[in-house]
Amino acid sequence: MTQIYSRIVGTGSALPERVLTNADLEKFVDTSDEWIRERTGIRQRHVAAEGETTGDLSTLAAQRALEAAGVKASEIDLIVLGTTTPDIIFPSTACLVQHRLGANGCAAFDVNAACSGFVYALGVADKFIRSGQSKKVLVIGAETLTRMVRWEERETCVLFGDGAGAVVLEASSEPGIYATCLHADGGYKELLWNPVGVSVGFKDDEPNHGVHIRMSGREVFKVAVKTLDALVEETLKAANMEAAQLDWLIPHQANLRIIEATAKRLGMPMEQVIVTVDKHANTSAGSVPLALDFAVRSGKVRRGQNLLLEAFGGGFTWASALLRY
Template sequence: MIRSCITGTGSYLPAHILTNATLAAQVDTSDDWIVERTGIRQRHIAAADEFTSDLGTAAARRALESAGLQPRDIDLIIVATATPDQTFPATATIVQTKLGIDDCVAFDVAAVCSGFLYALTVADAMLRTGAHKHALIIGAETFSRLLDWEDRATCVLFGDGAGAVVLSAFEGGGTSSDRGILATRLHADGRHNQLLYVDGGAGSTGTVGKLRMKGKEVFRHAVTNLAAVMHETLAAAGLSPADVDWVVPHQANLRILEATARKLDLAPEQVIVTVQDHANTSAASVPLALDTAARDGRIQPGQLLLLEAMGGGFTWGAAAVRW
């Protein structure tokens, strides 16, 4: 059978760093308050002339270099983002042009913080048909442009960034020891729209709007939903939590990461944590964390990774991946 394998990773963070101390001078908060409740110490903010496509293109170039491929080798680009450059066309087509690719399938996926998992699942299905050989899956966000900088409950939580992977098709034996994506599971429940949303849109207010969130309710749903989908995904792959080497989670809140790991009886040391360095970068956070751990040597060939995320919608999902 055909397996979709991650052959390269890349990430990019804007140069400007906004620390908790600097933020505390702008809104009623403090470094201690933010770190204690979220684990976040800083976030990166895109420059005025730096767009989501720029962040995504930079991450994509690094992923291509890691995979040893050229842009011309790519025949599929999927960008997961809630902050596209334009209402249309898709940001993926802008990234395509910036990479110098004349023709390939290119489109966006909108599932907010779960967007990378949704995009990965779609790309996996497309590669397994044999229609595509090499795909670029990118999570890229300029979330700072959706924030109400007077709302301390939300503005401290988010930042800008991008992460990318190259997904390539290889022959596998059809067992859980195969390299590549072994199983994915996705969910959505639109009844919870008002717990995490943006109060604007091209088809409603005609404005971009600002992010609004009820944090306590989101936390409760996140821990329950993420633990459930992780168990579901492992079961679909014929595996158990004892088989997991690393969890690569959506970097939203350190407390959520810790609580979810406990529900799977995993040690905190098995969870890749980067939220302290870049805050919640929505669809970019899973590939950002993945690239960090791949490059610093923690992730080794043959190890089992469990990727997970939940975001506005609610949407949530997980993927079991053999490195």
Template sequence: MSPSGNHSPRYSRIIGTGSHLPGARVTNQDLVQRLAADCIETSDEWIVERTGIRARHFAAPHESSSDLALPAAHAALEAAGISAQDLDLIIVATSTPDMVFPSTACLLQNKLGVHGCPAFDVQAVCSGFIYALSVADSMIKSGAASKALVVGAEVFSRILDFKDRTTCVLFGDGAGAVVLAASDEPGVLATELHADARHVDILCTPGTVAGGQVQGTPFLRMDGQAVFKLAVGVLEKVARSVLEKAQLTDADIDWLIPHQANIRIMQGTAKKLKMDLSKLIATVHDHGNTSAASVPLALDEAVRSGRIQRGQTVMLEGVGGGFTWGAALLKY
């Protein structure tokens, strides 16, 4: 019951999904050749064996995160059957904003041709979409919003060191979006967010701008083994926690969409949840790690391919720099 006791409970539900990938598809072999020019050895086999990644997409020099977010947003709005003018909340999850400020969400709002509704960014790196979805869900449930656009958009190619084969082969660019709407039927069943900054150094881009110059390094740095060990453990724990909140079990999950970082982490999480790998939605092979965009990209692909159907239960999970992690359990 609402506080007044006169109304039915208010929920949020995904009513549309969308995604967008920039035009330049970069294969492992393309990167092998690029690295070879600097006498850095790698191979398609080495990359696939360790990550499952075969290709990724890179934005053109003139494309920003808001540029990628715009077509993803349009696709989600079209799928939802509403116009941008119907939105009363815009949240963009990104670690690669167009500029220091204003937010990428404000820039996206302007490109959508709407004005007035709150628009802001959420920065939780690869967990960003889960964080943003949780915030939008809370705002809709509280009555602060009724129709929200939630986008994950990244141009990680801008912060990659192409002399470091352990990181530059992992990431790609893209955007994914959902439209959440108020509903009297449960859609977002449960969410949970976490962070532990004791692990800030294992995945970070520590540079900053001061006095017109970059201080520190503007390139992504990662301790892959440390991230791997942390990720599998926290993803299982947070998944079980949201299941408990929703009073469901492993067996109730129809589809698992984890952050698309590494196929071994993803498969390890599925196995810990006793899920058949056929229920694992994986796009990492063709998208690479698109950070905050990875979960909504995979969700949209699974919806549009017909795998995810209305009424099914979907587990979304993210884990990333911060160190952040979280999960959202949906009745699609």
């Protein structure tokens, strides 16, 4: 019996037009370009316009991925969308995007795994294809995180941006995704979280009802570096590969120092690492697919190359995918 793989046949991305540089932030936040760059590697971020939603960015990224794949929206039989900033509580943003694309009738749902959301969604989609239940799947990672920042909190507001990325997965007899590894540990939730919601209630005595990102940066950094080290080893073992066989590392774009630490653990030079954190900042679930689309469209990533995708986010969640592009 022929083994079924899921293979990426198209990528796409979307960014808001507005660009907010570190110099712009200096005008209304107690910070500096030098302070931000030295600690994060970030130089600018994109910020959604008033009325511009996660669904808007997702739809545009999806349309570009479908065009690149040469696939019609009507051919898609599953949509999985990773986000922690949905347009509305329900229906899911995936359902809203489905309707806009004209892919009505297929299964569509959101995955909330914070910054690991896209890789989680990719892992889910891969299983649907391998099981034979789906043939063509649209996987999206998208966020409008700037709606969740408080600009007076200088240590966190400088970190985040908005954007979306998407891929089209297709069933194939040729190797595509070799392995995905998904993990979580809710015991760390208070190090990176938003402690309000429908069930626990909102905070009427706080701006925006308390809906904003709360993060203990140093503690997150420590756990992320250690956890990603172990994740890299696990993923290589699951795919029966050696680090030397990797052509590219495409990591979550949260912090340049974390990216550099992961590359060092793999023994990979930074020339083999896709870095977009300087241009996009941390776009959470949008981060990895944005970086992937940039790498593909810039000509860096080529067909037949082995890519390691990895992410770490609130939850904590962490996830990886090793694939041949």
